Amino acid sequence: MTAIALIGAGRMAKVHVASILAAGAHIATIYDPVAQAAQDLAAQTRAKSCSTAKEAMDDPSVDAIVIATSSDTHIALLYEAVEADKPVLCEKPLSSSFQKGVQFIETIGEQAARKIFIGFNRRFDRGHAAVRQGVHANQIGNLEQLMITSRDPYPPPLEYIPRSGGLFRDMMIHDFDMARSIVNRPIISVTAHGSSIIDPNIGALGDIDTANVTMLTDNGVIINIINSRRCAFGFDQRIEAFGSAGMLVSDNPRQSGFTVYNKENPGTPAPILEFFMERYLSSYTAEIHQFIQCARGGVDMPIHAIDGIMAAYLAEAATASLKQGKTINLTHLQQEF
Amino acid sequence: MTAIALIGAGRMAKVHVASILAAGAHIATIYDPVAQAAQDLAAQTRAKSCSTAKEAMDDPSVDAIVIATSSDTHIALLYEAVEADKPVLCEKPLSSSFQKGVQFIETIGEQAARKIFIGFNRRFDRGHAAVRQGVHANQIGNLEQLMITSRDPYPPPLEYIPRSGGLFRDMMIHDFDMARSIVNRPIISVTAHGSSIIDPNIGALGDIDTANVTMLTDNGVIINIINSRRCAFGFDQRIEAFGSAGMLVSDNPRQSGFTVYNKENPGTPAPILEFFMERYLSSYTAEIHQFIQCARGGVDMPIHAIDGIMAAYLAEAATASLKQGKTINLTHLQQEF
Amino acid sequence: MTAIALIGAGRMAKVHVASILAAGAHIATIYDPVAQAAQDLAAQTRAKSCSTAKEAMDDPSVDAIVIATSSDTHIALLYEAVEADKPVLCEKPLSSSFQKGVQFIETIGEQAARKIFIGFNRRFDRGHAAVRQGVHANQIGNLEQLMITSRDPYPPPLEYIPRSGGLFRDMMIHDFDMARSIVNRPIISVTAHGSSIIDPNIGALGDIDTANVTMLTDNGVIINIINSRRCAFGFDQRIEAFGSAGMLVSDNPRQSGFTVYNKENPGTPAPILEFFMERYLSSYTAEIHQFIQCARGGVDMPIHAIDGIMAAYLAEAATASLKQGKTINLTHLQQEF
Amino acid sequence: MTAIALIGAGRMAKVHVASILAAGAHIATIYDPVAQAAQDLAAQTRAKSCSTAKEAMDDPSVDAIVIATSSDTHIALLYEAVEADKPVLCEKPLSSSFQKGVQFIETIGEQAARKIFIGFNRRFDRGHAAVRQGVHANQIGNLEQLMITSRDPYPPPLEYIPRSGGLFRDMMIHDFDMARSIVNRPIISVTAHGSSIIDPNIGALGDIDTANVTMLTDNGVIINIINSRRCAFGFDQRIEAFGSAGMLVSDNPRQSGFTVYNKENPGTPAPILEFFMERYLSSYTAEIHQFIQCARGGVDMPIHAIDGIMAAYLAEAATASLKQGKTINLTHLQQEF
Known part of the structure; x- marks a missing residue:
């Protein structure tokens, strides 16, 4: 069963929780800048609440990462996810700054970029x-x-x-x-x-x-x-x-x-x-399903x-x-x- | 949180499990004539597997009963549910024998009959x-x-x-x-x-x-x-x-x-x-939601x-x-x- | 060009006039119990106004007959049309009396009956x-x-x-x-x-x-x-x-x-x-078109x-x-x- | 009854004939560069066939003009229609040359321009x-x-x-x-x-x-x-x-x-x-209806x-x-x- 590190415990993260479970995966670790939010969602999902994103991502039980935090945090979290070397789904946009987004791709290289699923759920x-x-x-x-x-x-x-x-x-x-x-x-x-x-x-x-x-x-x-x-x-x-x-x-x-x-x-x-x-509720669910399938197969992401x-x-x-x-x-x- | 005794562990029972959880209730006990089926579903839902329907229904933690077994077992289980004196949802039909159905109503009386939710999900x-x-x-x-x-x-x-x-x-x-x-x-x-x-x-x-x-x-x-x-x-x-x-x-x-x-x-x-x-998948969910609301309120069932x-x-x-x-x-x- | 005897000069008759012209036929004679109505419609269509239905139907220039009078006159007019031995379209019903309708068919015989187009325009x-x-x-x-x-x-x-x-x-x-x-x-x-x-x-x-x-x-x-x-x-x-x-x-x-x-x-x-x-305006037009085609070909009517x-x-x-x-x-x- | 001079006897002109009659108007004169076409359509509509457009437009019986010739003839015919000082409907375009169209409007003036109905039938x-x-x-x-x-x-x-x-x-x-x-x-x-x-x-x-x-x-x-x-x-x-x-x-x-x-x-x-x-057949009919109403009332054209x-x-x-x-x-x- 695929184990997910969930980065974020807000509204969008909660939408993903149901889809993750429905896809036959489970949530292993949760991190949110608001510690209480992370702890509450962790209790509900029987996951481990972590005090840093890195801890949540690097946990050896974790197979794949889902980033569902606010737009301005995406790029920094993605650098960490690339370092963790695990499949990652990140809500759109890649970056709220276009230049930083370009720089990110140039830094990580095309091969790594193709392992990052961007959540264009439509x-x-x-x-x-x-x-x-x-x-x-x-x-x-x-x-x-x-x-x-x-x-x-x-x-x-x-x-x-x-x-x-x-x-x-x-x-x-x-x-x-x-x-x-x-x-x-x-x-x-x-x-x-x-x-x-x-x-x-x-x-x-x-x-x-x-x-x-x-x-x-x-x-x-x-x-x-x-x-x-x-x-x-x-x-x-x-x-x-x-x-x-x-x-x-x-x-x-x-x-x-x-x-x-x-x-x-x-x-x-x-x-x-x-x-x-x-x-688009059913689109979010379909998106998570496909991400988990890709993560399991180690294949390139469709987006x-x-x-x-x-x-x-x-x-x-x-x-x-x-x-x-x-x-x-x-x-x-x-x-x- | 409303606690449900789930009678049955087959396909229809599994459809109800998701709706019960989505409605903010949980499954406390499960009984199925096939013990293994009951045990499997109990493990998955962290419920107690019981060896008789009576045990499942009478468990003091149980607030309400859902019957999702084959049609020919409904009437006997309903007599037990009435005895347990808890709100019950039973999949249609009430009885596969019309005469036995009439007899059942005459036996339990109109007041009790109105506490039994019949699953005409359409x-x-x-x-x-x-x-x-x-x-x-x-x-x-x-x-x-x-x-x-x-x-x-x-x-x-x-x-x-x-x-x-x-x-x-x-x-x-x-x-x-x-x-x-x-x-x-x-x-x-x-x-x-x-x-x-x-x-x-x-x-x-x-x-x-x-x-x-x-x-x-x-x-x-x-x-x-x-x-x-x-x-x-x-x-x-x-x-x-x-x-x-x-x-x-x-x-x-x-x-x-x-x-x-x-x-x-x-x-x-x-x-x-x-x-x-x-x-009718969403109808099943809506039906369970309404049953649980009625069960909580102790009010008559809409069907x-x-x-x-x-x-x-x-x-x-x-x-x-x-x-x-x-x-x-x-x-x-x-x-x- | 097919020449029509138009029996009736009321509302339904006027509806048929436009369709008759559009079908490339023309109106040769007109009869209506209200003489003035017949004369007015005859003037407008350059047709001959007749003082009896028989005169209008029997006119040697006439190829086919359209009956568009009130229901209770149909059967009598149909007997005259059969005598005139020309294709006829009669507005429904065949007869306002079922028994008289049966008698009519028995009298004229099946072959003649099949030359009478009944205006079930729908x-x-x-x-x-x-x-x-x-x-x-x-x-x-x-x-x-x-x-x-x-x-x-x-x-x-x-x-x-x-x-x-x-x-x-x-x-x-x-x-x-x-x-x-x-x-x-x-x-x-x-x-x-x-x-x-x-x-x-x-x-x-x-x-x-x-x-x-x-x-x-x-x-x-x-x-x-x-x-x-x-x-x-x-x-x-x-x-x-x-x-x-x-x-x-x-x-x-x-x-x-x-x-x-x-x-x-x-x-x-x-x-x-x-x-x-x-x-059903376009249905009336299509009906007249088909009637005129059948009349020209001397074939059985579709209704x-x-x-x-x-x-x-x-x-x-x-x-x-x-x-x-x-x-x-x-x-x-x-x-x- | 409004009397129309019909300029043109081709396909578009024939489409207008039915609408003119349906609008309760009649065709008084017809002109077409192809004399035979004009004579044929005149015979069918009991109109007078003319040897020039001017003759057809100027006929004292004529109340209004309909131009339904090829695009490149419109502007010249419109100058004649303005001279005849009668309401005119002209099929679009006003002119196949934009410059000549502008010149035309500048020549005849805004008031005259508003009496010319342009056939944007849609x-x-x-x-x-x-x-x-x-x-x-x-x-x-x-x-x-x-x-x-x-x-x-x-x-x-x-x-x-x-x-x-x-x-x-x-x-x-x-x-x-x-x-x-x-x-x-x-x-x-x-x-x-x-x-x-x-x-x-x-x-x-x-x-x-x-x-x-x-x-x-x-x-x-x-x-x-x-x-x-x-x-x-x-x-x-x-x-x-x-x-x-x-x-x-x-x-x-x-x-x-x-x-x-x-x-x-x-x-x-x-x-x-x-x-x-x-x-757009019914649009052509509605257009002619409105033109004839405007012509009768002597009012400005809607287009x-x-x-x-x-x-x-x-x-x-x-x-x-x-x-x-x-x-x-x-x-x-x-x-x-």
């Missing part, structure tokens, strides 16, 4: 995954256009905006990764548009709340990503992949098959799933540290495009990795 | 529950017509047919209960039609594989239930409630929001959920032993109607309970 | 026709169950009820014909249930407003027809054909592809088509007088079943025709 | 119109994002490409007009991306077959238009308007409510309408010559953006009109 959404698999299995012939829509039900608190890194790094990062995983080709240009039409206070803080990014691949596929920080009808997460032989769509699943017919509502369906913990840095690179390019009001042509990093 | 299906609640909340004015469709993906093994009690008792029993819970009025007649059009071998065994039952309530609501033992596209479970102000529908939920568009498939959706463990006997009564009437080729008018039991 | 609904064609083309293997739902948006005026012949003859007649055209097998029993739950005044007049009829074919197919005289969300007209290899559904088409998403409406579609002139009498026969049986509270077994007429 | 599509009306009626609060998808079932013949003016002027022109009619605000920038991924021969001719245009309004609304010259599943014409209070969608209507369920197709709907004469030039202006800007690889900021024409 790749494991059943509908989204079916689109990706269908494109790769040639179900729609040659891919020609890819549209990704991501809208949150409501904006984050205003005080979060300044430390979010901006919409492209904080929110669209998931869509950049999804786009990359579907097109499977080098992206050669990024053009961003945005506005703060939902809340001018977001604009006053130098950020946007509504965005549209168009990207081109080297073989002429047009990618278009739409983001909004607010959506009146819930968590709007859709993909449309269009190709020479057809189209694959991942639409929002609904809470049930319930439908109302009356004078005003001639067939109103049940609401869509409200937010990410409802929509690894280089994917993390590439998504961040597209976010950097979009940020620059918006600021400069022009298309950014990509070459450098694409060649390197 | 009542907890999110879509079906929304229809029932909508009807009761007057969302469609006066109910006028109720249509229930239940089709299994494939027939049971032929050797099961003789001991199934027939389609009405074995399969439509769920729909009889669902109909009762929605109309909430006395049912005054039952007319059954059936044929063995799927497999003549089923007909040769004296049973049917395709059925249609029409029932009337005392206030003129027409209920129609359709059953089929085979369905090429999966587990077809739908409800349509029609009233003076509109219609409520519970349609089959799908595996995801994935849809394919191509020359032959101009919008083919993802498959519906395959069978009951996929469709109790009298509901179990009433559903069985409708199955008896349908069986008689089919045999006699005429409408059966109901009076006796309706007045009694 | 057979030409694009969705309904696709279900029928799919069943006949073996798209769902062996047919096992057939469900037809027909609900009008609102009841007819109360004063119409006594001369309507009752719900089965007036409203469900369309569904009896549809069922026959899909199952394509002898129907051996009819069981009717009904109530006047919408309007007790309808009950006081000896009729019902809500009905459920179950029929069996000789090979065990179960047919279920649901009717309601009122439907809050419009004209609810659906078919579900279920067989060994799948299911074909004809659902209500909508006014457009418009859908609203907001807090209360997470995907509310456009209304369904309101009533028969909106839902002829015997179909008219058979649908009426099922309505008689349902009326008897409801009255007698029992299943009616059919034998006589089925063998005759 | 505005009259029932679903698309519902989106526009909903946005204007504040059904989704403030508009924030607008997505328009237009995909043709198959590309035009290669020989058409060089004289098409390019995808933006030939195909996306409809979407530019639709976007303007919905946002109802000045558009301040246009950014175009495109590729010839469907057919490299289209690229060799200097055109594209796949396009994405992003536009911004002065108040921060982001518009995104997607075009493709080929679509495996038919004529894909959709709109999605997203705002502070919800979303309005116009999806592709289907041929019927028919749906297939089997092992491979768990709910495959009927095909979408195949191409523009199927999808007039200035709209024609503005849509063409956006096509010019998109063409420039694609060529120059940069965002085009719009100022000049927006202020002028």
Whole structure:
């Protein structure tokens, strides 16, 4: 039975606990900067509470590491995990600083980078995954256009905006990764548009709340990503992949098959799933399952540290495009990795 | 923390284990006629393995009882549970013999019968529950017509047919209960039609594989239930409630929001959920949650032993109607309970 | 260019005028008991206004006859049309008296009866026709169950009820014909249930407003027809054909592809088509097209007088079943025709 | 009864004939460069065949003019129509040369321009119109994002490409007009991306077959238009308007409510309408109705010559953006009109 060192004992860590157990693994050690949180979760899971991350990771009983702490701690913990030389799953982002992320990859090398599973959990959404698999299995012939829509039900608190890194790094990062995983080709240009039409206070803080990014691949596929920080009808997460032989769509699943017919509502369906913990809960579980399988097999991760840095690179390019009001042509990093 | 005596250690018992833990309860004792099964599940759940059901139920640490054994053992175990004087959830059916079920209720009395939760888990299906609640909340004015469709993906093994009690008792029993819970009025007649059009071998065994039952309530609501033992596209479970102000529908939920568009498939959706463990898994969990809440509060169960006997009564009437080729008018039991 | 004698100049006749012209035919003569109505429509269509139906039908320029007068005049006009020896389309019903209809067929003989097109226009609904064609083309293997739902948006005026012949003859007649055209097998029993739950005044007049009829074919197919005289969300007209290899559904088409998403409406579609002139307008056109093609070719009609009498026969049986509270077994007429 | 001069006797003219008659108007005069075509259509409609457009327009019996000739003749005929001083409907485009179109408007003046109905018939599509009306009626609060998808079932013949003016002027022109009619605000920038991924021969001719245009309004609304010259599943014409209070969608209507369920197709709907004469036929009729109403009332047209030039202006800007690889900021024409 695979033994996990769990770094973090907060909300995200608790989500992972259930999935780890369901995957037939168990939690051997726990570390959290807040000692009490670590001790409580350790008691509940019959794990050992450790006083440092290193202790939790290095414990000889531990087979694999899961990092579920706040974004700014990821990079330092990942250096320790690489040293521990054990498979590691780290919640996205790889690093809240793009430069430090690049430096990290350059330091550890490509081979080590491929052993680090980055938690872009949306790749494991059943509908989204079916689109990706269908494109790769040639179900729609040659891919020609890819549209990704991501809208949150409501904006984050205003005080979060300044430390979010901006919409492209904080929110669209998931869509950049999804786009990359579907097109499977080098992206050669990024053009961003945005506005703060939902809340001018977001604009006053130098950020946007509504965005549209168009990207081109080297073989002429047009990618278009739409983001909004607010959506009146819930968590709007859709993909449309269009190709020479057809189209694959991942639409929002609904809470049930319930439908109302009356004078005003001639067939109103049940609401869509409200937010990410409802929509993507099963994705987190699928992600952990796959991580543990990879850890057991000692194989490369399906989403690894280089994917993390590439998504961040597209976010950097979009940020620059918006600021400069022009298309950014990509070459450098694409060649390197 | 509510402590459960789990009677049974087979597949259904294991389904309940996860729900019990998720509901914040724990398993204190386990009994199964196969001692090894009880011991294994006890080890896994850190429960005490008992050598008799009575021992498991009577253990002073136990707050509530869950019976998940084979149908023919239910009635005997329920007598023991009533003696133990603790809240009990028993998988449907109450009894595989209708007469013994009636006798049981008459013996223990109505008050005790209301403390026994009968596991008609489909009542907890999110879509079906929304229809029932909508009807009761007057969302469609006066109910006028109720249509229930239940089709299994494939027939049971032929050797099961003789001991199934027939389609009405074995399969439509769920729909009889669902109909009762929605109309909430006395049912005054039952007319059954059936044929063995799927497999003549089923007909040769004296049973049917395709059925249609029409029932009337005392206030003129027409209920129609359709059953089929085979369905090429999966587990077809739908409800349509029609009233003076509109219609409520519970349609089959799908595996995801994935849809394919191509020359032959101009919008083919993802498959519906395959069978009951996929469709009704969340219903089992919701059922256990509600049972534990009721057990804690010492309140009446939302589906109790009298509901179990009433559903069985409708199955008896349908069986008689089919045999006699005429409408059966109901009076006796309706007045009694 | 096929020349038509149009008997009737009222609403239904005017609906047919546009379809006749669109089918590349023209109207040669018109008769209506109200002379002014005939003259006005004749002026508009450059046709000859006649003072008797016989004159209009016998005119040597006339190739085919369309009867679109009130139900009680059909049978007399049909005798004249048979005498004129020209192809004739007659709006349903063949006769408002079942006995006179039977007598008519016996008088003219089967060969003549097959030259009379009965206007069961719903057979030409694009969705309904696709279900029928799919069943006949073996798209769902062996047919096992057939469900037809027909609900009008609102009841007819109360004063119409006594001369309507009752719900089965007036409203469900369309569904009896549809069922026959899909199952394509002898129907051996009819069981009717009904109530006047919408309007007790309808009950006081000896009729019902809500009905459920179950029929069996000789090979065990179960047919279920649901009717309601009122439907809050419009004209609810659906078919579900279920067989060994799948299911074909004809659902209500909508006014457009418009859908609203907001807090209360997470995907509310456009209304369904309101009533028969909106839902079945294109069916009337398709019906006239086919009639004119048959008239030109001198071939048998796809729906002829015997179909008219058979649908009426099922309505008689349902009326008897409801009255007698029992299943009616059919034998006589089925063998005759 | 409004009398129409019909300029043109080809396919588009014939489509309009039925709508003109259905709108209660009649055709008084017809002109076509091909005299025989004019004479044939005149015979069929009992109209007068004229030897010049001027003769047809100036006929004193004529109340209004419909121009349905090839694109390159529009501007010359419009000068004649303005001289005739009668309301005129002209099929889009106003002019195949943008400069000549601008010159035309400057010559005739704004007041005369508003009497010219430009046939952007898609505005009259029932679903698309519902989106526009909903946005204007504040059904989704403030508009924030607008997505328009237009995909043709198959590309035009290669020989058409060089004289098409390019995808933006030939195909996306409809979407530019639709976007303007919905946002109802000045558009301040246009950014175009495109590729010839469907057919490299289209690229060799200097055109594209796949396009994405992003536009911004002065108040921060982001518009995104997607075009493709080929679509495996038919004529894909959709709109999605997203705002502070919800979303309005116009999806592709289907041929019927028919749906297939089997092992491979768990709910495959009927095909979408195949191409523009199927999808937009009712739009043409609605357009003619509205034109005749405006002509009768002597009021301004809902889509007039200035709209024609503005849509063409956006096509010019998109063409420039694609060529120059940069965002085009719009100022000049927006202020002028």
